[in-house]
Amino acid sequence: MSARDRVREANPAFYExxxxxxxxxxxxxxxxxxxxxxxxxxxxxxxxxxxVERLSEEFKLEPIPWVREGFFIDVDNLARVPEHGLGLIFGQEASSMIPPVVLGPRPGELVLDMAAAPGSKTGQIAQYMENEGCIIANDPKLSRANVLIANLNRMGVLIARVTTRDGAYFGRFENLFDRILLDAPCSSVGMIRKRWKFLEGWRLKGVIRYMNVQKRLILAAYKALKPGGTLVYSTCTIDPLENEEVVDYILRKTDARLEPIDLPVKTSEPVLEWEGREYPEELRKALRIHPNDNDTEAFFVAKITKPEGEG
Ligand SMILES: C[S@@+](CC[C@H](N)C(=O)[O-])C[C@H]1O[C@@H](n2cnc3c(N)ncnc32)[C@H](O)[C@@H]1O
Incomplete structure (x- = not known):
């Protein structure tokens, strides 16, 4: 049976x-x-x-073009690799390494990771900050926050404070953070390659529910961002309602600006028209990555800045 037929059989509404x-x-x-x-x-x-030298003695490594520290590796069970247990390497999907690169945090800054668990991107952010400054790593799901804490410990992250708030809570800290990552909860279509249940369980009403949460969170994140600061919005899904629609929302509601992203990654055409909605050409600056573009998970990444002088 072809892939197309398998998808259609598993979830006809998704396929359509x-x-x-x-x-x-x-x-x-x-x-x-x-x-x-x-x-x-x-x-x-x-x-x-x-x-890299140590791992290359045992495994075939292939550099990931858009992240200096990222590699594809031919290993079946990462848990059995001692470097993994020691926190020298972290299993992280190649496209999921893009948002922290785009965020570009620097040592000494104050960074909010609004939806942080299990912490792969928090660790990457801490690495770029060289463990200097402060990261508020937030996730309201307690079981996931526990995994986040364990992962941060294993990675030797010393500058993270873990909180368990609804991300919208941070909206009250106006103009505070130098950089904010909103790696939003989403319908996770990109994760079908890892878990079939994301295909079988997909429903349009779930997409709409996520879109409403994402709009609430991105607005709070923008409020909490310092003038001159950078906010990165990302999802691992392909639905325009969770991607272009959410970024268009923050552009319309505030004076947020969308910035171009210059990375050696193949992308798909952005969606500028969907179900009667129209989105501005400017959305071409965001990265829409389909799984077939680079043989990775699907991802969507937008880089947003707040103009200096914004109150
Ligand atoms: C895509 S995952 C984050 C992955 C994480 N950034 C990483 O790279 O390891 C989205 C997270 O959002 C959290 N979440 C769900 N609702 C939220 C809310 N209202 N505010 C903040 N985070 C939320 C979920 O618990 C989940 O851990």
């Missing part, structure tokens, strides 16, 4: 909706094909070259 986005055989094949394993080298614990 996303065949309007892209309808190539390649798209459907990569949407369900198992993911390649990838890791991020944790430079908080050891120099990049040392870890």
């Amino acid at each position: 909706r996303y065949s309007m986005l892209e309808d190539t055989d390649e798209f459907w094949e990569f949407l369900i094909k198992p993911l390649r394993q990838s890791v991020r080298v944790n430079t908080l614990k050891a120099p990049l070259e040392v870890v």
Whole structure:
């Protein structure tokens, strides 16, 4: 049975909706094909070259073009690799390494990771901050916050304070944070390559519920951002309602600006028209990544700034 037929059989409504986005055989094949394993080298614990040299003795590593510390690796069970247990490497999907790169945090800054668990991006942010400054790593789901704490400990992150608030809570800290990552809760279509249940369980009403949460969170995040600061909005899903619609919302509601992203990553056309809605050309600056673009999870990444002087 073809990938297209498998998707159609598992969830006809899903197939019908996303065949309007892209309808190539390649798209459907990569949407369900198992993911390649990838890791991020944790430079908080050891120099990049040392870890790469050590791993290369045992495994085939292929650099990920858009992240200096990222590699595809031919390993079946990462848990059995000692460097993983020691926190020298962290299993992280290749496209999920993009948002912290785009965020570009620096040592000494105050950063909010609004939806942080299980913490792969918090660790990457801490690595770019060289463990100097402060990261508020927030996640309201207690079981996930516990995993977040364990992961931050394993990665040797010393500058994170974990909180368990609804992300919208941070809206009251107006103009406070130098940088904010909102890696939003989403319908996780990108994760079908890891878990089939995300395909079978997909419902349009779930997409709409997530969109409403995402709009609430992005507005709070923008309020909490310092003038001159950077907010990165990302999801691992392909629905325009959770991506272009949410970014268009913050552009319309505030004086937020969308910035271009210059990375060696292949992208798909942004959606500028969807179900009667129209989005501005400016949305071309965001990255819409489909699974077949780079053989990764699907991702959407937008870089937003707040003009200096904004109250
Ligand atoms: C895509 S995951 C985050 C992945 C994480 N950034 C990483 O890279 O490891 C989205 C997270 O949002 C959290 N979440 C759900 N509702 C939220 C809310 N109202 N405010 C903040 N976070 C929320 C979920 O518990 C989930 O852990």
